[in-house]
Amino acid sequence: MAEQDIDAIIRVRDITVQFGSTRVLDGLDLDVKRGEILGFVGPSGAGKSVLTRTIIGLVPKVSGRIEVFGVDLDAANSAQRRGVERRWGVLFQQGALFSSLTVRQNIQFPAREYLRVSQRLLDEIVVAKLVMVGLKPEVADRYPSELSGGMIKRVALARALALDPELVFLDEPTSGLDPIGAGDFDELVRTLQRTLGLTVFMVTHDLDSLYTACDRIAVLGNGKIIAAGSIADMKASQHPWLQQYFNGKRARAVVA
Amino acid sequence: MSGDPTLERIAQGEGLALCAAGNWTARFAPALERIVSDAEKLRGSRSHIFIDVSQVASLDTFGAWLIERLRRSLSDASAEAEIAGLSANYSSLVDEVRRVGPAPKTASNQLLIVGMLEQIGRTVAGISGTIIGLVDMLGAVLAAAGKVLIHPRSFRLTSTVHHLEQVCLRAVPIVVLITFLIGCIISQQGIFHFRRFGADIFVVDMLGVLVLREIGVLLVAIMVAGRSGSAYTAELGSMKMREEIDALRTMGFDPIEVLILPRMLALVLALPILAFLGAMAALYGGGLVAWLYGGVDPEAFLLRLRDAISIDHFIVGMVKAPVMAAVIGIVACVEGLAVQGSAESLGQHTTASVVKGIFFVIVMDGVFAIFFASIGM
Numbered sequence: 001m002a003e004q005d006i007d008a009i010i011r012v013r014d015i016t017v018q019f020g021s022t023r024v025l026d027g028l029d030l031d032v033k034r035g036e037i038l039g040f041v042g043p044s045g046a047g048k049s050v051l052t053r054t055i056i057g058l059v060p061k062v063s064g065r066i067e068v069f070g071v072d073l074d075a076a077n078s079a080q081r082r083g084v085e086r087r088w089g090v091l092f093q094q095g096a097l098f099s100s101l102t103v104r105q106n107i108q109f110p111a112r113e114y115l116r117v118s119q120r121l122l123d124e125i126v127v128a129k130l131v132m133v134g135l136k137p138e139v140a141d142r143y144p145s146e147l148s149g150g151m152i153k154r155v156a157l158a159r160a161l162a163l164d165p166e167l168v169f170l171d172e173p174t175s176g177l178d179p180i181g182a183g184d185f186d187e188l189v190r191t192l193q194r195t196l197g198l199t200v201f202m203v204t205h206d207l208d209s210l211y212t213a214c215d216r217i218a219v220l221g222n223g224k225i226i227a228a229g230s231i232a233d234m235k236a237s238q239h240p241w242l243q244q245y246f247n248g249k250r251a252r253a254v255v256a
Numbered sequence: 257m258s259g260d261p262t263l264e265r266i267a268q269g270e271g272l273a274l275c276a277a278g279n280w281t282a283r284f285a286p287a288l289e290r291i292v293s294d295a296e297k298l299r300g301s302r303s304h305i306f307i308d309v310s311q312v313a314s315l316d317t318f319g320a321w322l323i324e325r326l327r328r329s330l331s332d333a334s335a336e337a338e339i340a341g342l343s344a345n346y347s348s349l350v351d352e353v354r355r356v357g358p359a360p361k362t363a364s365n366q367l368l369i370v371g372m373l374e375q376i377g378r379t380v381a382g383i384s385g386t387i388i389g390l391v392d393m394l395g396a397v398l399a400a401a402g403k404v405l406i407h408p409r410s411f412r413l414t415s416t417v418h419h420l421e422q423v424c425l426r427a428v429p430i431v432v433l434i435t436f437l438i439g440c441i442i443s444q445q446g447i448f449h450f451r452r453f454g455a456d457i458f459v460v461d462m463l464g465v466l467v468l469r470e471i472g473v474l475l476v477a478i479m480v481a482g483r484s485g486s487a488y489t490a491e492l493g494s495m496k497m498r499e500e501i502d503a504l505r506t507m508g509f510d511p512i513e514v515l516i517l518p519r520m521l522a523l524v525l526a527l528p529i530l531a532f533l534g535a536m537a538a539l540y541g542g543g544l545v546a547w548l549y550g551g552v553d554p555e556a557f558l559l560r561l562r563d564a565i566s567i568d569h570f571i572v573g574m575v576k577a578p579v580m581a582a583v584i585g586i587v588a589c590v591e592g593l594a595v596q597g598s599a600e601s602l603g604q605h606t607t608a609s610v611v612k613g614i615f616f617v618i619v620m621d622g623v624f625a626i627f628f629a630s631i632g633m
Contacts, residue, residue, distance in 0.1 A: 100600030115285045121322075128321045128356045137357060145497075145597020164282040164316035195349035196316055 008067075009034045009167055009199045010055060015064035016223075017047070017054055024050050026223030028064075032167075037193055037200040039210045042220030043241065048203045049093065051220065052169050055201075056090060057081075068167070086114060088167040089160030093175070095152040097144040103130075103155050104140040110162045129158040132192070134184055149176045153185070161192065170202040174209055182206060186213040207246075259313060260284065263291045271304035274326070277311035280319025292322045296329045305330050310341025320346070320353045386612070393590045394582075397520055400513040412518045419522035423484040424529055430483075431476055431530050432537040438475060439538030440545045442466060447550035456550050460557055461564035463542040468569040472535030473527075474621055477580040480527055481613035485588040488519055489609035492592025493602045501593070511593075520585040527581035528574055535573060568633050576624050583620055584613045 010032040017025040024047040032038050042048050053059040055066055057073060066073050071084050097106050107129055108122045127137045133154040144152060153173060160168055173189070174182035186209050192198050204210065210217055211231060218228040219242060227237050235246045261278035274295060280288060298305065307327060312319070323339065330337035342350060404411045446459035492515065495501050501511050539561075546552040552560075591609035595602050 099598035111282070111285075115282065117285045117289050121285070121289050121318075124321060124325065124356070125318060128317055128353050131356045132317070132352055143598060161317070164318060191348060191352070195345065195352065197314075197345075 007034045008032060009069060010201065011065075011067040012051075012055065013065045013067075015051070015054060015066065016062040017050055017059060018062050023223055025054065025061075028220075028224050030218060030225055030228075032199060032201055033216075034199055035193070035197055036215040037189065037202060037213055039214030039217045040201065040203045040220065041205065041210065041217060041245070046220045047223065048220055049171055052171055052201070052203055056088075056169060086163060087165055088169065089163065089165035090169045091153070091156050091160045091171060091173055093171040095144070095156035097152060097156055097159070099144050102141050102143055103147070106144070106155060107140075107159050107162050110159070114163060125162075126158075129161060130155075132161070133158045133188060150178070150181050153177060157185075157188075161196075164196060166197070167199045167201065170200060170204075172203055172205065174204065174206045179208070182208065183212070189213050261288050261291065261319070263295055265295075265298075271306065272298065273306055273308050274298075275308045275311060276323065277313070279314045280312050280323065281314055281316045282318045285318045288319060288322050292326050295326055299330050306338040306340050308341045309339060309346070310343075312346070315346045315349060317349070317353065320349045321356065324350060324353045324356070389590045389594075390586055393516075393586045396512045397516060397586065397589075400510060400517045401521075403513065404517065410513065412514065415514075415518035416521050419519050420526060422487070423480065423522055424526035427480065427483060427526070427530060428533060431479055431534050434479065435472065435475060435534035436537040436541040438471060439463065439467060439541030439543075442471070442538070443542035443545040444549055447546065451550075457552060457556070457560055459542075459546060459550065460552065460560040463539065463546075464561050464565040465569055467535050467538040467542065468565060468573045470573075470621070472538055473531040473573045473576050473580065474617065476531045476534040477527060477577070477584065477617045478614050480523070480530065480581070481584045481588075481617060482610050484523060484526075485584045485613040486606050486610050488523075488585065488588035489592040489595075489606045490602065492516075492589060493595030493605055496593060496595045497597055497602065516585075516589045519589065520582065523581045523585040524578045527584075528577040531573065531577040535570075572624075572628050572633055576621065579624075580617050580620055583616045587613045587616060 008031040010030070012028060012030040015025050015028045016023065028051065030051075040048055040051075050059055054061050055068065068084050069087060071080055073081065073084070076084065097103075098109065101109065104123070104126050107126045111117070111122055111125065126140055130137055130140060135151060135154050135158070139147065139151065139155070144155070147155065153176065157170075157173065160170075170189070174185050177185060186206075189198075189200055189202070190213055193200055202209065202214065204214075214231075216228065216230060217234055219226050219234070219239075221239075221241060226239055227234060227242060231246075234242055237243070237246075259279040261276070261280050261284050264275040264277070266273045266275060278284075307323060307330075309315070309323060315323075327337045327339055339350065443459055443463055446462050447456055450456055450458055492501070495515070501515070504511050504514060543552075543554060543557045546557055547554055588609045591605040591612070595605045
C-alpha cells in the first residue's frame with residue numbers, strides 16, 4: 001500500500017501505538033482522499049478512536065508518520081501545526097462541549113479566538129450554524145447540561161464546523177440518536193460535504209450511515225486496516241468479521 | 257494574496273450589479289465583514305440591485321451568510337435584491353443560510369446598581385436556604401444512621417474504613433507537621449515576651465491551655481475542612497454531574513446511606529484522633545523549643561504542665577472535635593449534592609464547601625467557648 005496518492009488529505013504511514021505492552025495499532029497505513037466521506041469501522045476496542053486521536057495528536061505514537069494537508073505533523077513547527085488545526089474540526093464522542101459556556105459561546109469560541117470579526121457577525125454565524133445542524137436559534141443561551149444527548153451532538157458538530165474546516169473528524173456522530181435523527185444527521189453530513197467541499201473522517205457503528213453517507217469504508221482489525229473500499233467491496237470480502245458485519249442479521253435488515 | 261475577496265460595483269442603466277469575487281471564506285471574514293457593511297449603505301440608492309457571485313472562487317458559511325445578509329439589507333427598500341450566477345454547488349449552501357432568521361436577543365443589560373442590589377438580595381435570601389439545607393442534611397444523615405442501627409447489616413464497613421484511611425491515616429503526617437510547627441512558634445513567642453517579666457515558666461501554662469483547649473482542635477478542623485471537606489464535595493459533585501447518584505437511586509439505594517453516612521462517620525471518627533495527635537505534636541514542639549530556646553528542661557516542663565492544666569482542658573478540646581467534624585461533613589455533602597452540570601459549578605461549590613466549613617467551625621468554637629465558660633469548665 002505504498003502508492004502515493006496526490007489527493008490524499010490525510011496520509012498515515014506505518015503507525016504504531018502502544019499502551020503499556022498492549023499494541024493497539026501495528027504498522028497501520030491509511031489514506032483519506034480530498035472530498036470523500038470515509039466511514040471507519042471495526043470491532044469495539046479495536047482502536048478506532050485511538051487512531052482518530054493519534055491523527056489529531058492527542059495520543060502519542062511509537063513510530064510512523066502522519067501527514068495532514070501535506071504537512072508532516074511531527075516535523076511541523078507550532079505555526080504550521082496551528083494552521084492545520086484551524087483547517088480541521090473534531091466532533092468528540094461525548095460532544096466535549098465546554099460545560100461552563102452557553103451553546104452560543106461554545107460555537108463562537110474558535111471564531112472569537114481566530115478571527116477578528118464583530119460580535120454581531122459572530123451572533124449571526126451562531127444562528128446560521130444552529131439552523132444548519134437542525135436546531136432552533138433559541139437553544140443558543142442554554143448550557144450544555146440543559147441539552148438532550150442528540151442536541152449535544154448537534155451543537156458539538158456546529159462547534160466543529162465553526163471555522164468552516166476542510167476536514168472534520170466525527171467520532172460516532174450518530175450513536176445515541178434516534179433513527180430519524182441519525183438519518184437527518186447523515187443527510188446533514190452529506191449536505192455539508194457537498195456544499196462546503198468537506199472531507200469527513202467518520203468513526204461509526206451505524207450501518208445506515210455506512211450505506212447512505214459514506215463514499216468509502218475502511219475496516220480496522222488487529223491493529224491494521226484489513227479492508228478498504230466501497231460497500232460492495234466490503235460485502236464481497238471473505239474476511240470473517242466483515243462477512244458477519246455486512247451480511248449479518250442487522251445488515252440484512254438495513255438493506256431490506 | 258490573489259484570493260482576497262472583493263465586491264465590485266458596476267452600474268447597469270438604472271440598476272447596479274455587485275460583483276463578488278475571490279475567496280468568501282472564514283479566513284477572510286474580517287475583510288468580508290467590512291466589504292459587506294460598506295455595501296449595505298447602498299440600500300435604496302438604486303431601483304434595482306443584484307449581487308453577482310459567479311466570480312467567487314470559494315464560498316463557505318461565513319461568505320454565504322454575508323452575501324445573504326447583504327441581500328436582505330438591500331431588499332428591504334422597494335424591490336427585492338437578487339443573487340445571480342450561483343453555481344449548483346453553492347446554491348444549496350445559500351439556500352441553507354436563507355433559512356436563518358434574525359439572531360435572538362440576548363438578555364438585556366440591567367443597570368449596574370440594580371444588578372448589585374439584586375445580587376445582595378439574592379445572597380441574603382439564600383442564607384436561610386443554606387441553613388435549611390444543612391438542617392435537612394443533618395436530619396437525613398441521622399435518619400440514615402438510625403436505619404443502620406436497626407439493620408446493622410446494611411452498614412457499609414468497607415466504605416467507612418476506606419474513607420477513614422483517606423481522611424485520617426493519610427492526613428496524619430501533614431497534621432502532625434503543622435501542629436508541631438505551630439507549637440514551636442507559640443512557645444518561642446511566649447518565651448520571648450514573658451522573659452521581660454521573668455515569667456518564662458508561664459509559657460508552659462499558656463501552651464498547655466491554648467493547645468489542648470483551642471489551637472489543637474481548631475487548627476486541625478480547619479485543615480480537615482480544606483483537605484477532606486473539599487474532597488467530599490468534589491467527589492459527590494462529579495458523581496452528581498455524571499448522574500451516578502441518580503443511578504444509585506433508581507437501583508433502590510439511598511445515596512445518603514451509601515455515600516454520605518460512611519463519609520460522615522469516617523470524618524467524625526477521624527477528627528478527634530487527628531486533634532489528639534495534633535495536640536500532642538504541638539505540646540512536643542512547644543516543649544522542645546522551651547528546652548532549646550528557653551532553657552526549660554523537659555522535667556521542669558512536665559511538672560509545670562501537670563500543675564497548669566487539668567483534664568478538663570483536654571476534655572473540652574476533645575468534645576469539640578466530633579461536632580466540628582459533623583459540621584464540616586454536612587457542609588461538604590450539601591455542597592456536593594448542590595453541584596449542577598458544569599465544571600464551573602463544581603469549582604464554585606468546592607470553594608463554598610471549604611469557606612463555609614471553616615466559617616461554621618469557628619462559629620461552633622465560639623458557641624462552645626460561651627457554653628464551657630458558663631458551666632465553669
